[in-house]
Amino acid sequence: MPFRFTGKIDILDLDNPIASQFRAFKENAMATTNAQVGNIRRDVNEAIRSHWVLFLIQGLIMAALGLIAAVEPMVATFAVEIFAGWLFLFGGIIGLASVFTAQRVPGYIGGPCSLPCYRLLPASI
Numbered sequence: 001m002p003f004r005f006t007g008k009i010d011i012l013d014l015d016n017p018i019a020s021q022f023r024a025f026k027e028n029a030m031a032t033t034n035a036q037v038g039n040i041r042r043d044v045n046e047a048i049r050s051h052w053v054l055f056l057i058q059g060l061i062m063a064a065l066g067l068i069a070a071v072e073p074m075v076a077t078f079a080v081e082i083f084a085g086w087l088f089l090f091g092g093i094i095g096l097a098s099v100f101t102a103q104r105v106p107g108y109i110g111g112p113c114s115l116p117c118y119r120l121l122p123a124s125i
Contacts, residue, residue, distance in 0.1 A: 048055065069076035
């Protein structure tokens with residue numbers, strides 16, 4: 001009896017050629033993934049062993065900054081506000097540049113129409 005595709009794939013059906021291809025793909029994908037995970041673990045362990053001093057320095061700096069943030073919350077709040085402000089500024093510049101450089105992209109009219117919203121948004125916050 002010839003194979004007829006019914007829209008469902010039963011991977012246990014041994015006569016189904018699509019199911020056998022799916023099983024082969026799944027087995028190869030899992031083998032590749034397991035091999036890659038082993039390589040990633042080895043690479044991460046090697047990087048930590050070779051650069052442990054840098055990780056120690058980073059940890060000490062972050063602990064000191066955390067202590068300063070706990071002792072002086074106003075300073076930490078001000079630093080986060082400045083950082084967020086710069087992120088919003090550069091994000092807005094990149095967003096404006098993308099609006100005017102993507103004129104051939106479908107849905108282009110949505111970009112220029114949303115420009116007034118950028119002006120109204122800070123007033124509502």
